Amino acid sequence: MDISKSRYELTAVKPDQYPDGDLPEIAFVGRSNVGKSSIINALLNRKGLARVSAEPGKTRGINFYNIDDTLYFVDLPGYGFAKVSKEEKASWGEMIETYLNTRKQLTAVIMLVDIRHAPTADDRMMYDWISERGLSHMVIASKADKISRGQIQGRLSEIRKILGLKADVNLIAYSSETREGTDRIWNELEKTVLEGVISES
Numbered sequence: 001m002d003i004s005k006s007r008y009e010l011t012a013v014k015p016d017q018y019p020d021g022d023l024p025e026i027a028f029v030g031r032s033n034v035g036k037s038s039i040i041n042a043l044l045n046r047k048g049l050a051r052v053s054a055e056p057g058k059t060r061g062i063n064f065y066n067i068d069d070t071l072y073f074v075d076l077p078g079y080g081f082a083k084v085s086k087e088e089k090a091s092w093g094e095m096i097e098t099y100l101n102t103r104k105q106l107t108a109v110i111m112l113v114d115i116r117h118a119p120t121a122d123d124r125m126m127y128d129w130i131s132e133r134g135l136s137h138m139v140i141a142s143k144a145d146k147i148s149r150g151q152i153q154g155r156l157s158e159i160r161k162i163l164g165l166k167a168d169v170n171l172i173a174y175s176s177e178t179r180e181g182t183d184r185i186w187n188e189l190e191k192t193v194l195e196g197v198i199s200e201s
């Protein structure tokens, strides 16, 4: 798989707008502003592919990024953004839920939380939901460059405890600024869910 051959494909708000075909999909979830667009750009080594929002919560649909016609990265709308109406929140919730509940091609979920903050009630709800559904997943603690090295393990332990992550769930400190964690994330994706896909190339 050649990750340099990645492109934005479409934005969907309803299932009939999702891409056709049966390529596996890796979904990214997290609160708005947690760094989803940035990690997608960093993992694909493409600066401007996913839009890094100046205005948090602006992404209104589910964005699909096609990687070498082999795999999709799927950027789900960020939740927990305070400055939107109740109606808008409900419609985002439904969009996320419908995708995660019904999408057969969904292969793994990457959930992001900000390493500096305790996961919120929204984060816990999201995480419970992912794990109860038995979806393959990992958790990324983003913006690791914003704290000192010495603080990282303590923050990770707290996140693990609050979300209730089992010992075998990967929790990775990550920074889109320094790219720390990028190789490990790709390795985990290859190991756990993409073996078939990646070894074809």
Ligand code: GDP
Binding pocket: 030, 031, 032, 033, 034, 035, 036, 037, 038, 039, 051, 052, 053, 054, 056, 057, 078, 142, 143, 144, 145, 146, 174, 175, 176, 177, 178
């Ligand atoms: P999204 O709303 O989850 O897609 O978040 P974005 O990727 O748009 O990032 C939100 C803001 O956080 C932007 O100003 C980014 O530059 C910043 N940001 C994202 N990831 C990191 C990171 O790892 N380190 C630092 N220092 N800033 C980050």
